Amino acid sequence: MYDEKINMDEFVMGVKLLRWHLASMARGKVLEVASGTGRNLGYYNYGLEGGAIGGPVSWLAGLLGLRTEESVVTKLVLTDKSEEMVKTARDKVSTMGLKADVQIDVGDGSDLSRFADNSFDTVVDTFGLCSFDDPVKVLLEMQRVCKKDGGRILLIEHGRSNYWEWLNSVLDEGKDQHVEKWGCEWNRDIDKIVSDSGLLVDSRTKWHFGTTSVIHGRPR
Ligand SMILES: C[S@@+](CC[C@H](N)C(=O)[O-])C[C@H]1O[C@@H](n2cnc3c(N)ncnc32)[C@H](O)[C@@H]1O
Numbered sequence: 001m002y003d004e005k006i007n008m009d010e011f012v013m014g015v016k017l018l019r020w021h022l023a024s025m026a027r028g029k030v031l032e033v034a035s036g037t038g039r040n041l042g043y044y045n046y047g048l049e050g051g052a053i054g055g056p057v058s059w060l061a062g063l064l065g066l067r068t069e070e071s072v073v074t075k076l077v078l079t080d081k082s083e084e085m086v087k088t089a090r091d092k093v094s095t096m097g098l099k100a101d102v103q104i105d106v107g108d109g110s111d112l113s114r115f116a117d118n119s120f121d122t123v124v125d126t127f128g129l130c131s132f133d134d135p136v137k138v139l140l141e142m143q144r145v146c147k148k149d150g151g152r153i154l155l156i157e158h159g160r161s162n163y164w165e166w167l168n169s170v171l172d173e174g175k176d177q178h179v180e181k182w183g184c185e186w187n188r189d190i191d192k193i194v195s196d197s198g199l200l201v202d203s204r205t206k207w208h209f210g211t212t213s214v215i216h217g218r219p220r
Contacts, residue, residue: 002085003037010039015156018207018214019043019126020068021061022154025216027071028121033109033142034128035078038089046100047072065205066214076100077120079107109138115145122146126156129193130184139197143219153199153217159190161210171211186211 010016023043032040061068080086086106093102107114109125109132123142129135139153146153161167171187178186190213194201198220205214 003039003088013208014064015212017061017064017066018156018212021066022124022126022156022214024061024068025071025152025154026073026122026124027069027152028073029075029077029119030073030122030124031077031079031112031115031120031142031145032124032126033079033112033138034125034131035080035089035104036082036085036127038078038092038104040124040126041076041078041089041092041096041098041102044073044076044100045070046076046098047074048099073122074101076102077115078102078104079109079112081106081108110134110141112141112145117144118147118149118151120145120147120151122152122154124154127158127184129155129157129190130159130186130188135188135193136197139194139199143197143199146219148219151219153215153219155194155215155217156212157190157215158186158208158212159188159193162191162206163210167209167211 019040020043023040024045026044078089083106086104089104109128123146125142132138142153160171168187175185175187178184194215200218200220201215202218203216206212207214
């Protein structure tokens with residue numbers, strides 16, 4: 001029910017636009033960890049007809065100061081710890097009739113040992129750092145498998161606000177209930193987690209009163 005429950009919220013909050021922006025920066029061989037139900041699948045440019053960013057979305061993204069690229073994804077590997085999420089993502093690939101090279105498997109983001117060092121051009125995580133038992137470990141693994149020379153690490157994450165303390169109090173108050181329902185600690189300090197992992201940050205933009213971060217980075 002994950003997709004049904006968050007679809008409208010994401011639309012209203014412009015999250016779909018953020019996903020589009022981030023996916024447009026993904027290029028080459030791409031790994032997405034904690035890929036969930038494959039909510040970014042429709043936003044990557046696989047170099048197939050009709051798959052490129054363009055038109056009104058690209059214009060709107062530009063208006064909001066979001067960069068978009070026409071980068072092409074040549075291979076996409078999705079991985080998530082939950083078998084149910086993976087099954088939904090696989091079904092989505094079939095329903096979309098996606099002809100691209102997409103592989104989806106069940107796996108823990110904190111152990112990507114089945115992937116070699118320096119093996120992906122782009123490593124993506126969207127809304128995963130709030131859910132991992134050890135988010136720093138996952139970021140370290142993401143950096144290990146990302147190419148040191150020109151590789152990109154792209155994140156959309158949510159957590160505590162960096163400037164609205166009243167909002168952080170609300171997040172702190174409701175944390176336990178939110179964890180119970182979503183398995184997500186929505187009051188984590190994303191900037192600290194990123195900094196603790198040593199990820200080199202090229203750009204960071206904040207949305208939704210500072211609770212959502214869009215980060216373009218590189219492995220340390
Ligand atoms: C909030 S959802 C985000 C899903 C997706 N990335 C998105 O943008 O919609 C968090 C996801 O993290 C996955 N997850 C939690 N812990 C994980 C771990 N240690 N390794 C891999 N996936 C994990 C969950 O199964 C869930 O699909």
